[in-house]
Amino acid sequence: MADLSKVLGGPWSPPPEKRVAPVEDQLLDAMHAAGIKHTPEQVHIDGKMHRFCTSGKRGDAGWYIVFHDGIPGGQFGDWRTGLVANFKADIGRKLSHIEEMQHARRQAEASAMREAERVRKAELASDIVTKIWVNAGAASPEHPYLVRKQIQPHGARVTGDGRLMVPLYSADGELTSLQYIDIDGDKKYHPGGKTGGSFWWLGALEDAKTIYIAEGYATAATIYEVTGQPCVIAYSASSLPTVAGSMREMYGPQQSIVIVADHDKSGTGQKYADQASAKYGARVIIPPIEGMDANDYVQAGHDLSSLLMPTSDEWLIHADDFSAQPAPISWLVKRWVQDKALVMVHGPSGGGKTFVVLDWCLRMASGMPEWCGQKVRPGKIVYLAGEGHHGLRSRIAAWKHHYQAGSLSMWLSKDGCNLNTPAGYLKVVEQIRMLPSTPNAIVVDTLHRFLSGDENSAQDAKTMLDACNSLMSEFNCSVILVHHTGVSEEAQHRARGSSAWRGALDIEISIVPSKDGAPMQIVQRKSKDAELAETVYVELTSVEIPGWTDEDNQPVTSAVVVETSATVSVKKESKISSHRKTFENAWWSSGAEERDGQPYLSRSAMEDYLINKMGLSDASAKQYVKPSLIGKPIADLLVSEIIEAFEHGWLVVDEAQASSMLLRKCER
Secondary structure, X not given: OOOHHHHHOXXXXXXXXXXXXXXXXXXXXXXXXXXXXXXXXXXXXXXXXXXXXXXXXXXXOEEEEEEOOOOOEEEEEEOOOOEEEEEEOOOOOOOOHHHHHHHHHHHHHHHHHXXXXXXXXXXXXXXXXXXXXXXXXEOOOOOHHHXXXXXXOOOOEEOOOOOEEEEEEOOOOOEEEEEEEOOOOOEEEOOOOOOOOOEEEEOOOOOOOEEEEEOOHHHHHHXXXXXXXXXXXXXXXXXXXXXXXXXXXXXXXXXXXXXXXXXXXXXXXHXXXXXXXXXXXXXXXXXXXXXXXXXXXXXXXXXXXXXXXXXXXXXXXOHHHHOOOOOOOOEEEOOOEEOOOEEEEEEOOOOXXXXXXXXXXXXXXXXXXXXXXXXXXXXXXXEEEOOOHHHHHHHHHHHHHHHOOOOOOEEEOOOOOOOOOHHHHHHHHHHHHOOOOOOOEEEEEOHHHOOOOOOOOHHHHHHHHHHHHHHHHHHOOEEEEEEEEOOOHHHOOOEOOOOHHHHHOOEEEEEEOOEOOEOEEEEEEEEOOOOOOOOEEEEEEEEEEEEEEOOOOOEEEEEEEEEOOOOOOOOOOOHHHHXXXXXXXXXXXXXXXXXXXXXXXXXXXXXHHHHHOOOOOHHHHHHHOOOOOEXXXXXXXXXXXXXXXXXXXXXXXXXXXXXXXXXXXXXX
């Protein structure tokens, strides 16, 4: 027999058996890891719910359920904090698929038991708190907590041991819990009662001019006393959206709702107030001093009334007074991009609209003083880019090199989002708020990448326009929408989709692509507050980016917009059209490959077609595929955004061209 010790490097012995701690110890360790400091003294693994004290004081807020059959596992948690954690014992080996399924079933059973217990405790607590509340005496204005907060009781009651007591009601009017407030302000809820989404209110909600919502009792009392309008207590920042939803449902879309959140250092109050505002249309007010709530603000000597109810000027103004003072239009790019306005730039796919908008933005962000003879105001830009990030990166680099620009006051998004949804809008607003300063313009490129719904729907268009107007109001800036034109020839002068888009715009601009040797045209279709600007003629010039090379060590190029004249040189056939045909013929010749559902042509396949089908020399073929040689097929198609570099070749990214090629392929 062979001597295995030489192979194994020594005498063989089986691996040591893995030591597994008892299930009870594993459960206690898991509880400690989840943040439960006080764990049960004795653990029962019997599939039943057991309760224990988690605070070291009285009460049994802790609970656990662990099944003993099969793979020991279950759940544990803390009623007081809302903690719920799954538990699965380590048995020293990996579980089989069947065992994993059995464990998942046990977890579901534990969840059902926990929920049943929660409902039972809530029902029991509801009965108990009702008795406590009914039998409790009214709080005196001399209660130490009320005196310290300088507020009146407004229906609060007291416990037998002198604590202040306020109720929590569900939207259905059921008393679900009580909050007990110590003299020093420490707050606790009645054990087992439902608190999330429950609320109380001070004042009459019916026929209220404004309904205020605050986080705590003292802040709500202060707001009610200052405004004379009812104030609802949400009891926590996280409940603000739920309570705002209840108020909106109960009192309708026309009811004015104002959320007065605490100005926490963590930003928690602002976060949940913004969520409620975005979802239910409530206005948000936060004390301007960090660390203060509405009550703190008043006690520090500040005017809460002016903060909550600012005095407004007369709404109707006499025409003579209205016209007495000049109100000149403020511009970011003179005559083209108005300040604090909604602007749309549209054009066909690959027509150069992003190049034009990017040129404006980069001039503002770099402090360049002019664009095509018009004054440019320096400003900060937020560019919401929903696609083409690879190309956008090279365009910015090429522009900076071409104009020798320095640092840019500009930020770009990593991807798109549904801006006309509460979640998408909130994501954009929260990200912009984290910037060192607010933007002068926000670009949405392209519109359909940020729109949830149908651009042909007037209702969906309205939600997007509302989101844009909210951004303009929030950041006191302009919003520039980049959009496509229709497919048909007669639709090239207008934006694709609903007519609601044009009606809402302050400025509308068309990009007319270069055709038959004519330069690209920038045509202003609408300017609500000023005369239409004269058409500007531009062209794209290729720029080789220093230090940038592709996979084949070829220089990377992009294009920048430069002003030109309106001279038109008539040609029998557009050069771009000819290049399109050459590229498509090479694609068919090479087998009509696809990548990610788009036509793909490799560099070697293009060169092979040029040499073997068109009769070019090897040297000429290499010139034809150079991305830096404007006038040759690949460079012109790249600049026109018809193709894009990909792997060892190019993808067709022009929607019309790609669709045509793929459709013909399917028909073959």
